[in-house]
Amino acid sequence: MPGFWINMGPQHPMTHGLWNMKVKIDGETITDAKPEIGYLHRGYEKIMEVREFQKNVVLTDRLCYVSSLTWSHAYCLAAEKMMGLEVPVRGQWIRVLALEIQRVASHLMWLAAYGPDLGLLTALLWALRERELWLDLLQLLTGARMNQNYPRIGGVRNDLPENFDGMCRRVITHFEGKLDEYEKLLHDSKIFHLRTLGVGRISAEDAINWGVTGPNLRACGVNVDLRRLDPYETYDELDFEAQVWKGSSAGDSYARFVCRFNEMRTSCDIILQVLEKMPTSGAYRTKEPRRAEGDGFARTEDSRGEALFYILGDGDDRPYRVKIRSPIFCSMAATPLMLRGNKLADLVAILGSIDVCVGEMDK
Amino acid sequence: MDWELVAFLVLSVLEVVGSILVVTNKRLVRAAFWLAMTLVTIGGIYLLFGSEFIFLIQILVYAGTVPILFVFGLMLTRTKIMDEPSTEEGT
Amino acid sequence: MSQPLVPDLFATCKVLTGAILWVVQQILLALGAVIPPLKDLGNWLASDPVVSAVTWLVVMTVMLLWAVLINLLTMMWVERKFYSRLQDRYGIMVSIWSLPIWPFNRKDRPTHKGWGYLQNVADGMKLLQKENLTPRGADSAMFHMAPVLIASSTLMIFVALPWSSGFVVAKPDLSLLFILAAFSIAPFGILIAGWSANNKYTLVGGMRAAAQLMAYEIPLILCVIALVFTTGSLDVYEIVAQQERTLVTLGPLAIPAWNLFGPQALGAVVFAVAMMAEMERIPFDIPEAEAELVEGWTTEYSGMRFGLLFGFKWLRMIAGAGLISILYLGGWTGPVFTVVQVAGIPVPIIPEEVWFMLRVYLLSVVFIWISWSVPRIRIDQILQLGWKRLIPLSLLAILLAAGASLVGW
Incomplete structure (x- = not known):
């Protein structure tokens, strides 16, 4: 029997979105792979040119439907740099708080999706159960669960609600107990190790060359976390370590899993620090200019990797040109490297660990 | 006629016809069935x-x-699944 | 020892069938006064060979309804409820008050706070109404035959699988071998289904089923061989009867001499693992891995054909759990002796059927529990597990059983 191409997508339980992974299999072994993306392309960079600066926040929210706050924040950061705005200190702290809550919610969605990928539906429901709490926090803060439209150019939309720090602490106390539960379900499972250890390995060199960023690169043992390397907002005042894989089998699905999983603990830690260090009162937003000229460049550590915005303004009230770098778009290009030589069933174990978000990938 | 003889004859005919069909049938799945x-x-x-x-x-x-x-048999034949232009398509 | 509720299914059914046919005979005889040929027809219907023949049909129908309509639905319900609770949710909760029939359709009753037992019935009805599609380019005859092969071979297990010493369709001498033979037909149907649908997912699923078959079927049979060293019989009644005696008495507790306690313990574990692969439950549901193969070899089936393939997985689970109970857990033996006399007929308080069902359902819950708490393993890993672990272990079990029978344990 000759090897043949299988379409995994665009309608397939593995894809978590609208894209197509073509794999060529020989028996059960993947000999070649070819990601086909673009099914969800909406032309963000072009649409943003015809909207005013502030209105683009709504758009960038919809870039990634799992982690929308981090994306609108990255846009705001770039726009502020272009306009030369300085965000009030309290506004920066609130942003960090919101970003980390969003990061945990996004990672929980990834954890939830990774369970059924490996055939463990229980992980899905457990992770979604705790994600509700984080979405509740986001809802308290921003009023919405999914597309928050919260950051503003020059700050954030509203102040913290009453007693928000108490609620955050309650959620985190509860959540850290549940994280131990997930560890029992996944880390301690022999079958989970069988499925992920040594699967989908990519070397640090290859990962850097292909532009893999974020937890996927840190799983290769490269200490790259923009929150530490190029601190934005008030991350330089916080005390935390980027989650970098230090073990022997760097760059496999298990390393990616562990890095991402432990990032949830780091984020909880950051949130607790923010709640302590944040000034209790003060302005959280400055007035932004309507028109701007120049260029703004911002890169942030998104839940999935390095999110980059480059905005050019020509003195009008809307950007002249916007460039978005999406981390998954680059990671996706490296997936054939990870897939080749693995078994067909490993496809889901690998692609699930990369944490694909089609919204930002296709822009 | 004896029912055992009838059963034997019926089974034998089925067997002989089946074994002929195994080797003559072009379609693999039918051959396996026979x-x-x-x-x-x-x-x-x-x-x-x-x-x-x-x-x-x-x-x-x-x-x-x-x-x-x-x-x-499946591994030794070069049958194409889901007729497509070319199995090597999609470079 | 406890008594069966149905001492002899055939005799019980024959009384019923005989009564019904007697009524028909009387009606025909009465009509025969007008139309004379009906008199002969009536007498022929009530004659013993005809009653026996009809009784066979009735017996099979009773077993089919018992297995499919009662146990299959209950098992699906148990599974859905159990894993829902495992996942911190309620699961199916449709109540009987949501039925669109008048006495149930009551506005003052909550429709979704019930037990959800009828949800599976509703799902089955939905599947019945769906269009039955045949993909273009599929080998139509083979494609349509595969579900029949799988369903019929699964039902064939229940011909010889007893629910108690009396509640069984037929009692062949080699009943254990018959059950195993019936079990082993379905993978062939899976392979046919996988190939004939002309789809790549189903093809890979079918290939996986064939590869997996080799990994679990051999240890399964080897464990049975080890068991036969102890029992010396391939008759399930004989095997269960041997487990009825007491092994050791610990105070008020009398530990029965189940095959599990003794040299067969290793074989029992291997058999249970291999049985789990046979049932295609989650760590071993590689042929229909829904994450990468959508639904594997069942991808192209729709309507009730899919329903049959999907639902009969639970029937195989019941049969597998029943087989494990019979071989290693003492089958239907139970500790209750008390028998109540109702109008002269002895009715056991806890009959053998209940003891057997208790084992079957408890075992199934254990299987469900395992399958919803572990991920799925890979095809090469199940082959490694089968060939490198299970087969040596089952050979060791044979060695143990042979040694034990040598020293007369």
């Missing part, structure tokens, strides 16, 4: 001779063997 049919009818003849044990062992063993032969 192979299973042949083996089961041989088992039926065993049963007719009063040896239930061998009949059950025949089914038990060959029910496992036929899929394996089938898979071997």
